[in-house]
Structure formats: structure tokens, C-alpha cells
Amino acid sequence: MTRPDNGPAPSGRSRRGEPRTYDFRRPTKLSREHVRVLQIAQEAFARQATTVLTSMLRAGARLELLGIEQHSYDDYVAALPDPCFIVTFTIEPLAGKGVLAYPLDVAMAAVDHMLGGSGAAEQPSRPMTVMETSITRHLIGRLLQEFTASFAHILELQPELSAVEYNPQLAQAASGSDTVMVASFTIGIGPRSGEATLVLPFSSLQTPLNNAASPQLSESAQAKRRRALEALTERLTAVPVDVGVRFAPLEVSSEDLLSLDVGDVLLLRHPQDAPLEVTTNDVTFAHAIASNHRRRLAAAIVPTPASGQHPAHAPAQKDTA
Known part of the structure; x- marks a missing residue:
């Protein structure tokens, strides 16, 4: 059974617009909300x-996201070239491991x-020496720090570099049937470029992803909001x-307004039995009648008159004293 691809995929997997195999025994678990959170x-x-690579390598470098997909770990490993530079790392406090993989020639160029x-120059296609591995571990450590900061809104992770492999079959970060989230990137260092992938186990990150997609406030946060509302x-x-x-x-017409002089009188035309308007910020919110309270002028609130009983806005008439 095939279905259209929903986005870019790493090398060896189908591209946009091409059909790919859909296994009904492994239904899609990565929802649109999950993809949105992961994409951010x-x-x-x-x-x-990109900033880390440029500053540490002192060369033009770039890392650009292509897409995020769900695969079984077996399918992901089968699509990797051999040899390939593969780093596995823990994702404490979660179970499982993550994988960062990119072409070996790009790693050697770095x-x-x-x-x-x-x-x-043409780079050797062989495992790194002890010194080369030590230098690369320092670079990977910096990248994992940025990975931690980027995922802070989902979960506070404490990744630690676990191992470096060159044969995809030896990079056992998950069981073959486990569902993993594969983020594909274009990686470039100088004129050399390739495709990198960052893989995370779905089962471990499912709950944090659900919380990030539909955040649920803790009891303390809800209590704080209630106190703020009350205050x-x-x-x-x-x-x-x-x-x-x-x-x-x-x-009042403009002519009458401009012709007003000291001593002129404007007839209000306000019916004696009509209540006055009680207003604030030019909005009428109640009606009242003139009154007094303890020898002071006051306004006694009365029921709002029914529609049609309001005094008409008749044109003002000017009279002279």
C-alpha cells in the first residue's frame, strides 16, 4: 500500500510527491501538533x-531543516550510507537514546x-583516529548544548555523548521496531555539503510533546492564576x-453655535418627566432624577425608561436674554 509523501526525507527515502510504503501495522503516531512543536x-x-559550526570551524557553515518524519528505527538505519559518521547520546531524564548522523567526509572536513x-582536499573514508575523535567530541558537545537549549520549551534534557560509530548497523540506539522521529537537515561546511539527521525516540518524548502541544497548568500555576485574578x-x-x-x-447647527454670544440661552427641550442620563466616558449606563441628600444635590437612580420614551433629540433653539 502506498500513500503520498508529506515532506522531505533523508537520502534513501522517498522525496516530496513520490509514493512510499505505508505499514498499517505501524500507524502514524506523529500528529500535526507534534510536528509543529518539533519544528520550532x-x-x-x-x-x-550554524553559529557554532561557523565560529568553531572558522569557515562558512550552515544547517537547514528539511523536514520531520516518523520511521521505524530499522527503516532509518537501512537508509544511512555505510560508512557514515554517527553519534549516539543519552537524553536524560528520559529513557532511550538520540542519534546525530551526517556524511563522514563532512565530519572529516570539520x-x-x-x-x-x-x-x-579529498577526505579519507575511514574511522577517525583517537585525536580526530577527541577534537570532534568537543564539537559535538557544543552542538548538544544547543540541542538542550532548543528543546527547553518541551523538556529540560541533559544529553550526554554515548558513542561514535561508522557502521549504521552498529549504532544500536533503539530496537528495530521502535518508532523514531527523524529530523532531516542540509549540512554544509565550505563547498562541501550533505544530509544530516537528528533522531529521537517517540515513546520517550510523546508525553512531553503532548504537554507542549496542549500545555496543562500545574496546580501551583493554576492557584497562582486564581490569586492574580482575585487581586x-x-x-x-x-x-x-x-x-x-x-x-x-x-x-446645534454650526450657524447657531458660531453666533452664540454672552447672554444667549439654549433651550434644552428636556421633558420634565424624563429622567437624566448617568454617564461615564460618554457611555450611558443608568438613568436618574434630580434629588438631594443631606442638603446636597444628588441623583436618585430610577429604572431605565422603555424604548421610545426617551426625549427626542430635537434641534436646539436659541433665545436671547
């Missing part, structure tokens, strides 16, 4: 790794650059608000 983390890792070379509500009830009581508004 992997893109951040690619940006920071060593050449760190030893002062140009990296342009905000309490303070809002004590905020002073300017309130005015006014007659019904008038409409």
Missing part, C-alpha cells in the same frame, strides 16, 4: 548549530578546519471612575 525546536537548533586546514478583581472595584449626570443631548 529543530529550527532553533539549526540556527544555533576536523581539517579545526586543525587549520581548508577542508577542500485584579479587587483592585478594579476600587478604581475611581468619573460619573456625570446630564440632560438629553442637543443638536
